[in-house]
Amino acid sequence: MKPELWVHRARNYAAGLLWSRKAQKYKMVVLGRNLSDGLLAKMVIYALLSIVAYLYLQPLLYMISTMLKTVSDLLDPSVKWIPRVVSWENLTKAYKGLQYPEALRNTTLIALSCSLVQVLVCSMTGYALARLAVPFKGLITALVLLTFLIPPQVIIIPLYVIFSKMGLLNTLFVFLVPAIFGQGLKGALFILIFRQFFKAQPPSLEEAAKLDGASAVRLYFRIMLPLAQSACLVVFLFSFIWYWNMYYEPSMFLAKGFTPLSIRLDRLEDVLNPSLLGSKSLVANPVTEGTKMAAAFLIILPPLVIFMFLQRWFITGIERTGIVE
Amino acid sequence: MRSMPDHRHKAVHYHFKRYGVGLLFMLPWIIGFCVFVAIPIGWSMFMSLHKVAVVPGGFKYTWLGLQNYRDAFLKDNVFPIELITYFQEMILMVPVIVIFALLISLLLNQRFPGRFIYRALFFLPVIFATGQVLSELFTQGAGDVPFLEQYNLEPIVRQYVGGELAKTVMEVLGRVVLILWYSGVQILIFIAGFQTISPSVYEAVRIDGASPWESFWKITLPASVPFISLNVLYTIIDLFTFPLNPVLKHIKDNMFKVDTGYGYASALAWIYFGFIFVLLALVLGLFSRSMRLKGGKS
Numbered sequence: 237m238k239p240e241l242w243v244h245r246a247r248n249y250a251a252g253l254l255w256s257r258k259a260q261k262y263k264m265v266v267l268g269r270n271l272s273d274g275l276l277a278k279m280v281i282y283a284l285l286s287i288v289a290y291l292y293l294q295p296l297l298y299m300i301s302t303m304l305k306t307v308s309d310l311l312d313p314s315v316k317w318i319p320r321v322v323s324w325e326n327l328t329k330a331y332k333g334l335q336y337p338e339a340l341r342n343t344t345l346i347a348l349s350c351s352l353v354q355v356l357v358c359s360m361t362g363y364a365l366a367r368l369a370v371p372f373k374g375l376i377t378a379l380v381l382l383t384f385l386i387p388p389q390v391i392i393i394p395l396y397v398i399f400s401k402m403g404l405l406n407t408l409f410v411f412l413v414p415a416i417f418g419q420g421l422k423g424a425l426f427i428l429i430f431r432q433f434f435k436a437q438p439p440s441l442e443e444a445a446k447l448d449g450a451s452a453v454r455l456y457f458r459i460m461l462p463l464a465q466s467a468c469l470v471v472f473l474f475s476f477i478w479y480w481n482m483y484y485e486p487s488m489f490l491a492k493g494f495t496p497l498s499i500r501l502d503r504l505e506d507v508l509n510p511s512l513l514g515s516k517s518l519v520a521n522p523v524t525e526g527t528k529m530a531a532a533f534l535i536i537l538p539p540l541v542i543f544m545f546l547q548r549w550f551i552t553g554i555e556r557t558g559i560v561e
Numbered sequence: 562m563r564s565m566p567d568h569r570h571k572a573v574h575y576h577f578k579r580y581g582v583g584l585l586f587m588l589p590w591i592i593g594f595c596v597f598v599a600i601p602i603g604w605s606m607f608m609s610l611h612k613v614a615v616v617p618g619g620f621k622y623t624w625l626g627l628q629n630y631r632d633a634f635l636k637d638n639v640f641p642i643e644l645i646t647y648f649q650e651m652i653l654m655v656p657v658i659v660i661f662a663l664l665i666s667l668l669l670n671q672r673f674p675g676r677f678i679y680r681a682l683f684f685l686p687v688i689f690a691t692g693q694v695l696s697e698l699f700t701q702g703a704g705d706v707p708f709l710e711q712y713n714l715e716p717i718v719r720q721y722v723g724g725e726l727a728k729t730v731m732e733v734l735g736r737v738v739l740i741l742w743y744s745g746v747q748i749l750i751f752i753a754g755f756q757t758i759s760p761s762v763y764e765a766v767r768i769d770g771a772s773p774w775e776s777f778w779k780i781t782l783p784a785s786v787p788f789i790s791l792n793v794l795y796t797i798i799d800l801f802t803f804p805l806n807p808v809l810k811h812i813k814d815n816m817f818k819v820d821t822g823y824g825y826a827s828a829l830a831w832i833y834f835g836f837i838f839v840l841l842a843l844v845l846g847l848f849s850r851s852m853r854l855k856g857g858k859s
Contacts, residue, residue: 278673285668289682291738295698296685361590368583376587383598385841387801389812390830391601393608393823398601417593427590452582477688484809501697532697536689543688547681 303327303530307523330531333507334500340538343480343496345408350415351475354426355468357418362430363460367442368452377431384424392488399489410489411479421478421485426471433467434460466549473542473550480539497535504531609827620823629828640829643807644836649729651840654740655796657733662744662792666751667781680752687745698739743799747792754788755781790848797841808833 297317302310303326305319330336364370365377396405404410414420418427441463445455461468483498490499508524543550584591609629611622633640669680689695733740758781766776800806812833816826 277671281668281671281673285665285679288665289679292683292741293685294738295742299698357589360586364583364586368586369579370583370587371580376591379594380590383594385798385838386598386602387830387834387837389809390827390834391598391605393816393827394601394604395597397604398596414593414597416589417597418590419593419597453585456586481689481694498694501694528697532694535694539688540685543681543685547684548677550684 299529299533302526303533305526307526310526326526326530327534329508329527330504330534333504333527334497334531334534336534339495339497339500342408342494343498344538346411346496347476347479349408350411350420350479351472353412353415354420354423354475355472357416357420358423358426358471359430359461359464359468360456361418362427362432363434363456365427366431366434367439380424380427383419384422384428388484392485396488404489406490406493408494411485421475421482426475429471430464430467433464437463469546469549473546476542477539501528501531501535504528605827606831608824609831611824613822613824615822622824625824629825630832632825633829633832640808640811640832643811644833646729647806647808648836648840649726650733651797651800653729653733654743654800655793657737657740658744658796659747659789659792661741662747662751663785663789665744666748666755667777669748670752670755683748684745686742695739695742743796746799747796750792750795751785751788754785758784786848786851790844793844793848794841797837797844801837 301317301319304322304324305315306321306323306325309315309319309321361380365373365380370376399405399410402413404413411420415423437460441459442455445459450458481498483502486496486499487502490496504527505524508527608622610624610626612625612629614621614623665683669676669683762780763776766780771779808829812826812829815821815829816823
């Protein structure tokens with residue numbers, strides 16, 4: 237037989253195999269119709285995400301691992317991730333050094349009250365900017381944006397003087413009062429979120445309520461605010477977390493007495509070694525390293541637990557709110 | 562004659578009815594803006610033009626004009642260098658953060674089981690990536706990428722970038738993971754942004770024979786330009802208050818020095834704000850121009 241014929245036959249056979257339905261189906265399973273449907277693509281996605289997630293969370297793992305090490309483990313370079321002996325000493329030391337129960341109460345008080353107030357005030361302002369007649373609306377919206385852009389460092393000194401004249405320093409009210417007047421932490425961002433949300437709602441609801449004779453205030457509290465549930469939740473959680481973590485403002489306004497967790501973490505070094513007072517080095521001190529990591533862990537633990545319970549609502553809430561339109 | 566006051570009364574009534582409720586809703590914000598933003602801004606500008614000394618019972622102002630601003634560049638031998646270094650770092654960090662967020666959100670946007678867990682993981686740093694916890698981690702040197710030392714990248718970077726800039730690049734690379742922690746919100750914005758692209762568009766180009774690669778460049782990327790610009794702006798604003806920002810530290814140090822004081826510190830803060838404002842305006846102008854060009858074509 238001629239070799240050309242063999243080649244021809246083999247080619248025919250291969251073509252038939254390729255075009256058979258079964259092969260098509262396998263190809264669909266492995267490669268998929270879209271980039272994301274196939275098995276192969278999925279495996280690549282999983283692998284990529286897992287590697288990046290590991291790198292991403294490494295500092296957190298480092299924090300937990302350092303926290304559980306003893307000093308000798310910390311100094312020993314052969315001990316990398318898993319400590320030889322798990323010691324809880326660092327945690328108890330940090331607990332005492334931070335005066336955890338009291339500081340936790342202070343931080344919770346600030347974060348909870350301010351973020352609740354912020355939800356109410358920012359939603360009202362956002363609603364007014366989206367739907368109600370306000371004179372110079374364009375100018376006011378621009379000013380809201382401006383308050384978002386101004387770094388706090390620019391106005392911190394005059395604010396300090398104003399707060400001290402009002403007698404608010406070192407109390408809860410130093411954060412609560414600005415929040416009541418719509419100038420809380422990143423309040424401008426929340427106002428814009430609410431404005432965006434209310435703008436996206438159909439106006440027919442309000443028209444119907446108005447025809448039924450509801451006043452604007454009643455309309456807002458009975459209909460619009462309950463409608464904005466998902467936006468409220470997102471704003472509340474973000475506000476809570478940002479108040480929980482803020483450092484710069486409390487370092488100016490809450491220097492003594494009523495101090496939150498973040499300030500106490502900053503002072504922990506001095507509390508642990510009174511002899512080194514004032515000599516703030518940027519080099520890590522191996523003796524206190526573990527305790528500091530334990531303290532940092534204690535600070536992020538409560539929001540972490542809250543997030544675990546609420547994360548699904550949180551993330552889908554952001555998608556549904558249409559913040560980005 | 563009588564109808565005039567009546568008419569005016571009616572007009573007032575009308576305006577009240579028209580604006581009353583809106584003003585009522587805006588009132589807290591307006592008061593707050595005046596007391597906690599407008600007055601401090603004016604005051605801080607006033608201070609920056611004076612030498613401010615603290616005396617018992619208040620401040621003593623001595624008029625200096627623009628002397629403070631001139632000193633910041635001519636006399637101060639730390640501030641201009643720090644400002645330039647920080648802006649170099651920022652120009653590096655912003656694209657790194659935004660591109661990382663774009664890639665991760667593209668991956669997270671695919672449909673696969675368990676993506677909720679991954680979304681939660683990548684959002685996690687938003688919860689604690691602020692303030693003191695982060696700067697503690699920085700101090701201890703956590704958050705460098707292991708391959709940086711393993712493959713000894715430093716000479717390579719030095720060879721390709723050269724000189725002073727190489728130091729900045731290495732500094733950014735040295736804590737790249739913690740910098741990437743600043744991309745949690747940006748990832749969410751991108752994911753939410755992708756939902757606004759209608760799936761039927763993808764179907765249409767697929768029927769026309771476009772590969773996924775092409776449909777990314779022709780559809781996903783152009784449609785997410787507004788979200789990219791939003792994220793760039795957000796990132797720049799977010800980095801204002803980056804905990805290890807040397808400029809802010811310098812401002813704070815000067816605040817409590819006797820010979821410089823509040824006036825000089827205010828001037829520094831205003832210069833810093835001015836630079837960032839120019840940067841923001843540049844970014845905004847660039848993106849709005851590119852968007853307008855695109856709009857003009859279609």
